[in-house]
Amino acid sequence: MYINDHPLLESEFLEEITFFYEGKQLIAKSGQTVAAALMGNGIKVFGVSRKLQQPRGVFCANGRCCSCFVTIDGLDHTLSCMTRIEEGMQVFFNGGDPVVGRGGSGI
Numbered sequence: 001m002y003i004n005d006h007p008l009l010e011s012e013f014l015e016e017i018t019f020f021y022e023g024k025q026l027i028a029k030s031g032q033t034v035a036a037a038l039m040g041n042g043i044k045v046f047g048v049s050r051k052l053q054q055p056r057g058v059f060c061a062n063g064r065c066c067s068c069f070v071t072i073d074g075l076d077h078t079l080s081c082m083t084r085i086e087e088g089m090q091v092f093f094n095g096g097d098p099v100v101g102r103g104g105s106g107i
């Protein structure tokens with residue numbers, strides 16, 4: 001759902017772009033954050049919590065709480081509330097901890 005006629009919205013939000021969430025093509029407005037684009041398409045749960053696997057989505061909407069992590073174009077644990085949506089962007093649900101390793105050093 002979008003507000004298309006608002007006195008404070010500027011024209012930068014009027015151009016429609018396409019992006020993908022879990023492989024499904026969706027429509028967003030240019031200038032939106034990824035979080036806003038997802039919510040505009042009715043998606044409110046972006047991932048699950050690390051320990052209890054509880055649903056997570058937008059909480060602070062200003063980059064402070066890390067509740068809105070998603071994977072964007074292969075980059076794991078990206079803040080969706082601080083990232084602008086781009087044409088053709090591939091966004092995925094955050095299903096758990098990032099894949100980290102010790103590399104070959106053995107430390």
Ligand code: FES
Pocket residue numbers: 057058059060061062063064065066067068069079080081082
């Ligand atoms: S909603 Fe809090 S960091 Fe994105």
